[in-house]
Amino acid sequence: MADMLTHVLIAFTLATLFSIRYQWITSRLASVAMAGSMIPDLNRLKWVVSPETVESVLGLSVSWRPMHSIGGVAIAICIGALLVRPQYRRAVAILLTLGALSHFALDLLLVPPAGSYRYLWPLTSADIVVPGFYSSRDRWTAPVAILLALGTRSLAQRRRRRSLEPEPTVRADG
Numbered sequence: 001m002a003d004m005l006t007h008v009l010i011a012f013t014l015a016t017l018f019s020i021r022y023q024w025i026t027s028r029l030a031s032v033a034m035a036g037s038m039i040p041d042l043n044r045l046k047w048v049v050s051p052e053t054v055e056s057v058l059g060l061s062v063s064w065r066p067m068h069s070i071g072g073v074a075i076a077i078c079i080g081a082l083l084v085r086p087q088y089r090r091a092v093a094i095l096l097t098l099g100a101l102s103h104f105a106l107d108l109l110l111v112p113p114a115g116s117y118r119y120l121w122p123l124t125s126a127d128i129v130v131p132g133f134y135s136s137r138d139r140w141t142a143p144v145a146i147l148l149a150l151g152t153r154s155l156a157q158r159r160r161r162r163s164l165e166p167e168p169t170v171r172a173d174g
Helices: 002-021 025-035 038-046 051-058 070-082 088-110 140-163
Strands: none
Touching: 002 025, 002 088, 002 140, 025 070, 025 088, 038 070, 038 088, 070 088
């Protein structure tokens, strides 16, 4: 559970940081990035609905594994962007992508074998393996992500308040 919480909070932190620079990223849209960070873990649907069950209903061969790749995530992002009003589609697609990319970046830092996935499917089926920095069982990642999210939120609120304050007027006496 700490792994999923970490993914969501890091996506929130990134979206909040970008909201300081890009005013169109509201706190509501920051939550879209949080949803995007969960898209790659849709491959865990295999624990809820087995591929065999889906195959028996649809009559098609099904695998949840591609959901944890850029191909599967790209399809999910396109579907997600199409589910909102046209004026929000671009923003939703961008923020879902931000969340999903942050998920992949964090997963690349996992200690193998958890850190070896076919991220680049359908471009290549090669596994990407990096040395790893932490395990998905490590509990320190969630408190660090919480502190980052709280600090970033505080920073963004201060910056927004400061930008709303009226500029001091300078009088020229003389």
